[in-house]
Amino acid sequence: MKTRRSRVAAALASAGAAGISGQTLADALGVSRVAVAKHIAALRDAGYGIDAVRGEGYSLVSLPANLVPVEVERLVTDAFWVCIEGAEETGSTNDDAREHARTGSAEGTAIVVGRQTAGKGRLGREWTSPEGGAYLSALLRPPCALTEVASLAPACALGVAYGLESLGVTCALKWPNDVQIDGKKVAGLLLEMSAETDRVEWVAAGCGVNVRHSTSCPENAAFVADFSDASPSAVAAAVLDGLARAYREFLAGGFAAMRDAYDARHSLIGAEVTVRDMTGAIVASGVVNGVDSSARLVLRGPDGTTPVVAGEVTLRD
Ligand code: BTN
16 A cells, blocks of 8 residues: 555656646545645655646656655555655664564565665675665565575575566576676675574565665675666665565465576576685585575585585685
8 A cells, every 4th residue: 555645756757747736636645735735845855856836736857866765665566565664764674674573564564775874784794885775674474484484585586686677687696695787796685584493473684786886885796777777766666576576486386486587597507616604614615506496505516416505605716
């Protein structure tokens, strides 16, 4: 269910240069013209350029340059998203999603922001989150056991690829959760959860996407802006729609049903790699065959194949 504010933004966008009268907006939304004027003021504050012509109404002249939650809500199409919240900035959207989970928010709640001050990456790393990126977390409540949920992170990475591809961007996946363009990382995922052995209570699926260039992004990063003129809000909306699609596929058939789609984009296939654990110790090495139906990385070596459950992959020279 879209909020009134995003419906005002949607009505302005579809009216185009012709504009729309305050009374038409008020009638369509079932609110007073004073309420419409308040929504218009809030949209202007959020970065929408809206012209007002006395007696004629409002017309949208520009969209916000940075990520704005109401714009993400306007652009999202998948009904899976029941609530899209956010702000210009937060500490970590995953922490915000955790708080939503704790207070009973529904599956399909998403938190989207334009900057993070305490963004978290995998393996306890920091995720630099400057303005110009898209940072979001999705609250999921998958009806499955802890053992089954391990493959949800690669499934979500596939969802992010679906989303970016819908914007015309060709991307690849690097096991387990990295999304790449031309061999460079454009997006990463961090899934945090609360679970008992045989029941997952909630999952916060957090995704950070490099949209526009920033001096504080790592040197080896890729940026959506080099391949698409989609705004950070449009990127966040596309990623949310991709995540919803992937989550539906995961619930319907498990990762096994997504494995071919994952491997079709898998940049590591055929590469000689080393996998290390959090301490840097080598877990396995070999040539990548692909992933198995549980999303484990299958390595081929002199002694046959080895499935790897977790770790950080590096290419061998
Ligand atoms: C990685 O290390 O590749 C995972 C990065 C995940 C970053 C995202 S940004 C939105 C969400 N909030 C966080 O604090 N982290 C994730």
